[in-house]
């Protein structure tokens with residue numbers, strides 16, 4: 001399938017996962033964040049609008065405290081996210097500054113889906129930032145999001161969050177950057193013979209069966225939540241790509257129509 005239509009896409013949501021932000025040994029991958037800032041700034045110069053959905057608050061918090069294991073209690077996890085989120089945002093802000101771009105932090109809970117006023121507020125905030133060529137950087141508000149009996153506030157994972165953000169912002173395309181090149185017919189970390197799927201038009205039972213667990217202790221999603229996100233995107237009549245976060249510059253080629261990663265459309 002030709003991907004020439006990519007050239008017409010204007011509003012892009014880019015989701016970057018914990019495994020792409022952290023190097024092995026739980027250090028922040030500065031090169032990756034810098035390349036991402038370069039790519040987003042270049043896209044804005046080309047007249048596109050970019051929203052980032054970032055994971056990594058918990059991972060960066062753990063790195064800051066030199067933890068190697070995922071903490072057991074919710075309060076420890078939430079405290080870690082609070083520590084990591086501000087450090088992470090500081091890095092984004094500095095790397096984007098080099099390219100003369102401002103960033104803005106938006107932390108969301110499920111209230112944006114449940115309450116119309118919250119939905120409209122976040123939509124308005126995102127549009128106002130984009131009009132000023134400022135890059136909204138979104139994460140779940142991990143420090144407060146928890147599910148109480150009659151108040152569900154958690155998205156649970158950032159793949160779901162990124163599909164919701166793509167819906168609220170009426171984006172043309174969601175790009176999910178991961179530590180794999182796309183959806184394979186089985187987990188490529190466990191099966192060296194796994195083959196990459198180039199295009200998926202519908203999330204069938206057969207597609208769902210291909211996905212299994214997550215790539216590291218600090219990630220929450222795995223391929224299964226990326227497929228859930230894809231299902232949402234297809235229902236919203238939008239497009240999504242899962243691609244490797246190894247070299248964010250490949251996003252420029254994706255938007256030129258190069259066949260990279262798995263396309264859901």
Ligand SMILES: Nc1ncnc2c1ncn2[C@@H]1O[C@H](COP(=O)(O)OP(=O)(O)O)[C@@H](O)[C@H]1O
Nearest residue numbers: 017018019178184186210212214215221222223
């Ligand atoms: N069919 C599949 N194709 C590709 N990756 C898969 C598949 N099934 C499971 N995975 C796993 O999904 C992981 C990516 O998801 P995740 O750990 O949430 O990473 P991220 O932090 O990038 O969101 C891969 O590292 C891989 O181990």
Ligand SMILES: N[C@@H](CCC(=O)OP(=O)(O)O)C(=O)O
Nearest residue numbers: 017018056057058158220221
């Ligand atoms: N909000 C969490 C995101 C966790 C998450 O979904 O991680 P991932 O599977 O790497 O996208 C954080 O910032 O640590």
